[in-house]
Amino acid sequence: MTEEIIIAGFGGQGVLSMGKILAYSGVMQDQEVAWFPSYGPEMRGGTANVTVILSDERISSPILHEFDTAIILNQQSMNKFESRVKIGGTLLYDPNGILHHPTRKDITILRVEGARLAVEMGNPLTFNMIVLGAFLKAKPVIKLENVKKGLEKSLPERHHKLIPLNLAAIEIGQENLEVVHSV
Amino acid sequence: MGELRLMKGNEVIAEAAIRCGCDGYFGYPITPQSEVMETLMTLRPWESTGMVVLQAESEIASIHMVYGAAGAGKRVMTSSSSPGISLMAEGISYIAGSELPCVIVNVQRGGPGLGTIQPSQADYNQATKGGGHGDYSLLVLAPASVQEMHDFVILGFELAFKFRNPVMILADGVIGQLMEKVELIDQRPRWTNEQISEISGDWATIGKSKVRKKHVITSLEMDSNMMENNNLRLQAKYNKMKAEEVRYEEINCDDAEYIIVAFGSAARICQKTVQIARRKGVKLGLIRPITLFPFPEKIISGYASRVKGFLSVEFNAGQMVNDIRLAVNGKTRVEYFGRMGGIVPTPDEVEEALEQRFLKEDLCRY
Numbered sequence: 428m429t430e431e432i433i434i435a436g437f438g439g440q441g442v443l444s445m446g447k448i449l450a451y452s453g454v455m456q457d458q459e460v461a462w463f464p465s466y467g468p469e470m471r472g473g474t475a476n477v478t479v480i481l482s483d484e485r486i487s488s489p490i491l492h493e494f495d496t497a498i499i500l501n502q503q504s505m506n507k508f509e510s511r512v513k514i515g516g517t518l519l520y521d522p523n524g525i526l527h528h529p530t531r532k533d534i535t536i537l538r539v540e541g542a543r544l545a546v547e548m549g550n551p552l553t554f555n556m557i558v559l560g561a562f563l564k565a566k567p568v569i570k571l572e573n574v575k576k577g578l579e580k581s582l583p584e585r586h587h588k589l590i591p592l593n594l595a596a597i598e599i600g601q602e603n604l605e606v607v608h609s610v
Numbered sequence: 611m612g613e614l615r616l617m618k619g620n621e622v623i624a625e626a627a628i629r630c631g632c633d634g635y636f637g638y639p640i641t642p643q644s645e646v647m648e649t650l651m652t653l654r655p656w657e658s659t660g661m662v663v664l665q666a667e668s669e670i671a672s673i674h675m676v677y678g679a680a681g682a683g684k685r686v687m688t689s690s691s692s693p694g695i696s697l698m699a700e701g702i703s704y705i706a707g708s709e710l711p712c713v714i715v716n717v718q719r720g721g722p723g724l725g726t727i728q729p730s731q732a733d734y735n736q737a738t739k740g741g742g743h744g745d746y747s748l749l750v751l752a753p754a755s756v757q758e759m760h761d762f763v764i765l766g767f768e769l770a771f772k773f774r775n776p777v778m779i780l781a782d783g784v785i786g787q788l789m790e791k792v793e794l795i796d797q798r799p800r801w802t803n804e805q806i807s808e809i810s811g812d813w814a815t816i817g818k819s820k821v822r823k824k825h826v827i828t829s830l831e832m833d834s835n836m837m838e839n840n841n842l843r844l845q846a847k848y849n850k851m852k853a854e855e856v857r858y859e860e861i862n863c864d865d866a867e868y869i870i871v872a873f874g875s876a877a878r879i880c881q882k883t884v885q886i887a888r889r890k891g892v893k894l895g896l897i898r899p900i901t902l903f904p905f906p907e908k909i910i911s912g913y914a915s916r917v918k919g920f921l922s923v924e925f926n927a928g929q930m931v932n933d934i935r936l937a938v939n940g941k942t943r944v945e946y947f948g949r950m951g952g953i954v955p956t957p958d959e960v961e962e963a964l965e966q967r968f969l970k971e972d973l974c975r976y
Binding site: 451460462486489 | 616784787788789791875882957
């Protein structure tokens with residue numbers, strides 16, 4: 428099994444940390460992982476994206492042209508990455524702020540209203556974990572217990588009190604995954 | 611098995627340095643390698659192993675601090691990225707001329723000049739053909755994974771002391787920023803003064819006893835005959851490196867009709883290209899030079915009479931391709947594909963280049 432994922436959105440949405448938690452969870456599951464971010468000025472307010480690869484085999488290129496799954500969190504990223512999902516692959520997006528919705532018919536299109544649900548949860552910072560929950564519902568590549576271990580490993584000890592909140596957000600994401608188009 | 615962690619290439623440089631018993635790091639921040647010193651400052655090794663970590667006022671100062679500490683037989687290092695390494699060039703030439711061991715990490719970015727902060731391999735010539743003045747060579751290691759960033763710090767110090775020569779770890783922004791699983795070595799102690807005296811006591815400036823003559827560390831020699839002798843000694847050392855330290859990795863070369871030669875992150879990308887090409891029925895292999903100096907010329911010349919062509923894939927305008935051409939010596943075609951200025955090609959792009967340069971023409975010929 429190899430799952431090649433791009434997570435793309437604005438800087439500050441928690442794109443890189445979502446990828447990091449996913450990668451750590453892969454390590455907890457004895458998988459090979461790669462996490463490659465866009466870096467430099469791109470991170471500060473502009474668009475941020477990260478490639479995460481989970482695999483049972485040695486990982487070759489961390490730079491990819493096409494992805495099994497694209498998690499898209501703003502319009503710029505939609506414009507850039509919709510065409511780069513493999514045929515038969517999956518595009519998961521948050522419709523918040525999206526004017527031009529995805530139109531491809533040869534991929535599965537899913538959505539989760541992460542931004543809205545995070546506000547309803549009373550903590551906008553849970554946004555990325557809600558989206559991660561939706562992804563894990565769509566692609567159960569990582570067991571939930573390993574995500575918990577991944578959170579423990581990737582968050583500094585002083586933030587461990589936030590783990591239950593993160594897990595609750597993941598659950599909300601799982602419950603609120605909507606299928607727009609399925610192949 | 612050592613401790614398993616998920617780390618960035620840059621972070622692991624710092625972690626490996628502390629764990630292998632490095633005595634000192636002197637550096638100046640520059641993207642895309644700033645995490646090296648940031649990690650060292652966070653880990654505060656001066657409180658645990660006694661390792662010195664110092665942010666110098668410039669790259670020029672850093673490399674000369676390395677020069678001084680290396681002269682005392684200490685295991686010391688610096689890291690920077692392309693423009694910073696250019697500033698260090700003079701010091702590197704002096705260190706090579708004085709035959710001192712040290713590790714220098716270059717996490718390359720696009721040039722020339724201040725260029726860009728995105729990944730590049732455009733310092734290949736600088737690293738392997740000098741950069742500073744005079745007939746000197748660095749031993750150059752090219753990591754292609756986060757694990758190798760770790761391993762090559764340790765190997766780098768071993769080789770630096772084996773040859774009394776600076777070792778360069780030539781990485782790039784991809785490997786520096788990439789996060790992967792890495793197995794860390796257990797903490798090793800720093801060398802004691804007694805150990806330093808035992809290992810480097812015949813040359814290091816560690817305090818003169820009454821019974822021996824003084825050690826002088828210098829690259830200066832006003833007598834040309836003596837200076838030529840110094841050069842001959844250096845050349846003999848570089849030849850010994852060529853005989854003993856060539857390292858490379860072969861992937862799918864056994865039945866290959868075409869071979870890509872690529873190092874560092876370009877080799878990672880090309881591994882996927884090999885998979886893509888093989889799925890299309892193209893017998894493609896990959897040679898990944900791990901040491902760029904000494905260059906694995908024998909393995910390449912060995913394949914030269916068997917394959918239809920080599921493709922050198924580099925994030926530069928075509929630098930390593932010249933070393934491949936020398937090794938191949940006209941026996942088969944050698945082509946180049948690369949991107950510049952911080953653009954990193956995808957595996958598919960490389961595969962297209964291979965088709966354009968070789969397959970389409972070869973098909974027409976039949």
